[in-house]
Each structure stands twice: as C-alpha cells, then as structure tokens.
Amino acid sequence: MSAGDFIAILQGAVVTVTLSLVGILIGLPIGLGLALLRWGNVPVLARIVAVYVSMLRATPLVTLLLLLFFALPNIGIEIDPISAAILALVMNTAAFNCEVWRAALMNFPKDQFEAAQSVGMRAAQRFRRIVLPQIVRVSLPGLVNEMSLLIKVTPVLAVVGVVDITRAAVRIGAETYEPLPPFLVAVALYAPIVFFLVSLQRWIERRQAAAEAAA
C-alpha cells in the first residue's frame, strides 16, 4: 500500500465523517419530532409513526439503501448515491432516536409538568423551558450510543458507490491484490472515532450517576 493509497483512504474517511455528521444532525431533531407525535397521541399520525419506527428498526440499512437508490428513480425521482446515502441514514437514525426520546418523555415526572401548568406556563413555554432541557439530559447516553452505531453502519454506503472509507479500501485491495491491508487501515481509522463516542457515552453516564447519587 502506497502513500497515495493511504491518502485515498483518508479522503474516504472525510466523506464518511461528513455523511455521518449530516445524518446525525438531521436525524436528532426529526427523531424528537417523531417522538413528540407519538407522545402527544396525535390521531392518525401517532399510529403511522409507530409503524414507521417499528419497520425502520427492523430493516437493515443496506436493504433500505438499496431500496431508496434503485426504487426512487423507478418512480421518477432521480437520486445520486450521496443523497440516497443521507436519506437512508436519516430515516434509520431518526427511528432509533425516536425511541430514545420517547423513553425519556414517558419517564418524565408528571408532577413537574403539572407544576409548570399551575404557574400558568403555556404549552410551548412548558416544553422549551421545563421538558426539553431535562429530556435532553436523560436521552444523552442513548443518543450518543446511537451516534456510535450510525458510524458503524456507514461502511455500507460503499454498496451504492459512495466513495467512503470502505469503497476506497475495496478499490485499493482490488488494485493491489492485497485486500487485507487497506481494510485494516480502514478499521484503524474507524475504531478511534467509535471509541471516542463510546467513551463519551460512558463518561456522560458516570457523571449523571454521580449527580444523582449526590442529590
């Protein structure tokens, strides 16, 4: 593996990280929106969200990606690999995030809600100032966990031609007839990123546990 190959893999890494970030940033608020729809028991929509989330959580990302990439052009929507990748990532992570947000919402202590109502706060205010800060705190470990899981599934984007780490590694392997080294390099690049997120999650959990013990 030459230096040029290594750089190709690094470039792929940049693509991977960028796509992951985009997926995470878009997926977080959408997941919250879905969770609110279910928690608020909005008629019809709540049921649709429930079914959507159940299906998305059961669908492998690669299957979803292939579905979007091949089926959308078929019904007239042209889509390039990158957009298909982002769409698949967002649909996937939003469903998982929804469940994390929903757990936090369901465990939200009712009396706090009532206290806010009784001092005359209106719905939007209640949400913004009382509910949101606390469910963000509670959801944090689960959301960070989901982020690390998202990064771990990005290799699959190579399947539709996105030139991320995996695609670069596959190409180099095919060219040099030595498939193993580029994959090992790819792992060496992925592992620290995931490790960072996993450590972050553990740190958050420890801090929250300590805060709770002190309280």
Added chain:
Amino acid sequence: MAGTSKVLDVAGVSKRFGDVEVLSDVSFQVDKGETVCVLGPSGSGKSTLLRCINWLEQPDAGQIYVSGSQVGVNRAGLVMNDRELSAVRTRIGMVFQHFALWPHLTVLQNLMEAPIQVQRRPKGEVRDEALALLTKVGLMDKQNVFPSRLSGGQKQRVGIARALAMRPDLLLFDEPTSALDPELVTEVLAVMRDLAREGRTMVIVTHEMGFAREAATRVLFLDRGRVVETGPPNVFFAHPETERARQFLQRYAGETSAGRRSA
C-alpha cells in the same frame, strides 16, 4: 476422633479478614435437641461463626464436626472439593437474614428444588413432605406464589420450611428476624419456638433477647471474636458473670421492656 456424639463440635476456630481477627479460638459443642442462641454486639463475629460451620466462610484454623463428620477437610486431610462439601452441606440447614429464596421458583418449588436436585430424592415423596411443611408454617395457600409477592415474614417462614425440607441434622439461623418489620417478627419467632419445642437442634444468631430467654437451652455470648460467656439463659440474663456481658445486657434491657414486645 472428637465430638462423635455431638451434632455440632466446633474446636479452636479462628478467622481473620485482612488484619482484623474476626474469630479467635472459638470452641463449643451442641447436643441433639439443643437450641443455642449466639448473642453479642455487632462486629462480634456471630454471623461469621455461623457461616464457618457450613464453610460459606473458610476458617483459618480449627476443626468443625457435624454429626461426627468433619466439615471442609476430607479424610485424607485435604480441603474438601465441591462434591464433598455439597454432601456435608445437605446435613446442615440454613436460614438467611435476607431470606435468599430463589426468585424464579414458586414457594413449593423452592422447597422441592434442593431435595430433588441435590439429595436425589423421589419427587412424590419430596412433594408430600414439602406440602406438610408448608402447612406447618401456615403457608399452604401460597404454594404456587412467587417469593416476590410475599411479605417479609412469609418469606422467612418459607425459608425455614425450605431448610427443613432437607431433613437436616442441624439448623443454622443467621439473624432470621433482623430484616423484618417489627410486626412481622412475631410470626417467624413463633415457628422457631415450635421447632425448639419439638427438639430440633438449632444454632441461632439473633438480637431477639426475649426469644433467647424463652426458647434457648443455652446462650453463647460472643464479643470481639471470642466466646466470653456461655450458659443457660436464665443464668446468663439474670446473673451475667463477665463485665462485657453485663454492659451488653444493660444496653438491651431497655429494648426488651420498652421497644419490642417479646411476645
């Protein structure tokens, strides 16, 4: 060989945890039918002593014999293996402070599990005996209930029945009522009193002075890992010989008359 006629023979048992000597040269014997109550302040090593008898804790020195067989060391003089310990332990019944019932089994299954699995006794016989024991402790109607649905007093009565189901030579009680709410203590002590009356051989670590006074045939007073005093309860409670025993009784005398009614 020492102690062949005794149910329990403890000789020179010592145990340290780190640099704390929890038991120092403890010796005593228990005859068949005796009810020995082990009393003492916290940290005196009472529970550790009990747990050494069935080798849940391994003593650092001394010998222990149950019905003539040594516990923990086999005939060759080597430390017993899993199987040998298992055989000895089936003769010793234990009742735990926190009940320790098996949560995945019903009350009846809790009673039947060890006799069937460890003693390999036939299921029908074990079942009949288990039902009889449940009737004896007054919990026949709870036989198919899971332990989590029982009150503390009920759990402990099941714990006692479970120990009896093994037909043990010796029954050990490790502070059986310490984890119970005061109003539930009575029902458990009543069962234990019946057992004493029936002539069961029992060693009971307890803080229930009233019970010890009434039901024990002998009292063992432990302080800082040593047997300080021993004797029949009427002697011990009325005329303690040692200063430590006197101090201890003074502290608890208030409790028996004021706080807990010793039914």
Added chain:
Amino acid sequence: MIRDFGIVWSERDLLLSGLANTTILSVLSAGAALLLGFMLTPALMSKRRPLAWAARGFVDGMRCVPFLLFAYIVYYGFPSLGVRLDNWTSGLLALTIYNAAYMAEILRGAWAAQPPEPIEAGVAFGFSRFRLFRRIILPSLLLAAGPVIGNQMIQIIKDSAFLTIIALPELTHAASSIQSRHYVPFAAFITAVFLYWGLCLVVEAGVSWIGRLAEARR
C-alpha cells in the same frame, strides 16, 4: 406496480431461500455467540488481570469495529492464514465472533445485577458448581437478560444483511438479484423489508414472553 409484485411472487422460491438463509444464519450465530459469551464472561470478570484485560480488549475492540469491515477482514484474512473458507462459513464466523463480544458484555451486566443471596443459599443447600449454575444462576440470568439478548438477536438479523457484500445468498442478496434481473426494485426490496419486519416481530414476541415470565417473578 401490481405486475412488479407479480414478478416478485414468481421469484418467491429465491426470496424464501434467502429468508431461510438469513434465519438459519441468525439463529446459528446467535446461539454460538451466546455460548461463546458464556465462556467469555467469566474471563471478563476474572481476578487474573491479564485474562480480564485480554477479554475486555476483545469486547471493546469488537464494539469499535464496524461489522461490515470485520466481515471483510474475516473473509479476506483467513485465506492469507492458509485457511480457505467459503462465504457461508466466513459469514457465520464473522457474525458469531462479533456478537460473542456483545453477548459477553450483556451477560456480565446481567450477572452484576444479580442479588448474591439466593446464589449463596444454593451453595449452602449443597448445590455444586454445575448444578448451581444450571438450576439457580442460569434461569435468573436469562430472565433478567432476556430482553437485551432479544435486541441483540434483532441486531444479528440486520447485520446478516451486510453479508450480501461477500455474495452470501441471504435475503437482501436475493432481493438484489431479483431487482437487477427484472428491474422491479421497489417491489423486490419492499418485500424484503416486510420479511425482515416479520422476523423481528417474531423475535419481539419471544422477548415479550420472557418479559412476562420475568414480571411474574419480580
């Protein structure tokens, strides 16, 4: 659109064999991973530092590696060690080794949450090592860890789809093949999605059942 589904229906044998492969692969690797996990957990909690560190390194390592890359490494790596493996075997191996790490962590967590008293009672009543494990420890452990193991099972089913990359004829591969030959992408993949959903619903039903057993005893 109806015509498309008609085409998929005509290829149902291929889809069903893909489904069968996915199911068999998932069940086998889940079972093997659980077994390996049971062997790994004592190592994780061992007092012997080197052993515990090695186990912890393996578990954390698997957690940080994307499964797809790991599958590639197993598939391409073993031949360089001189062992020829077909795609089925390397897929099964990759799934098993990868998830053994997760199972070990799950079991360790469940074990740490076990109250020690009932186990000590087991020892006091004469249960020796193997019987103690089988009759006293294991049932409690499985009841506690059931839901989490179920989730891991769903993860395994989804990870198996990655193996289409190494041309393993599982469900996604079958759907891909149908769509590339007949140009019916939506029908083919949506059918696959529904089949995956069905599999997961079965697993979730199993998890619910264990959850009910656990709840009765809680």
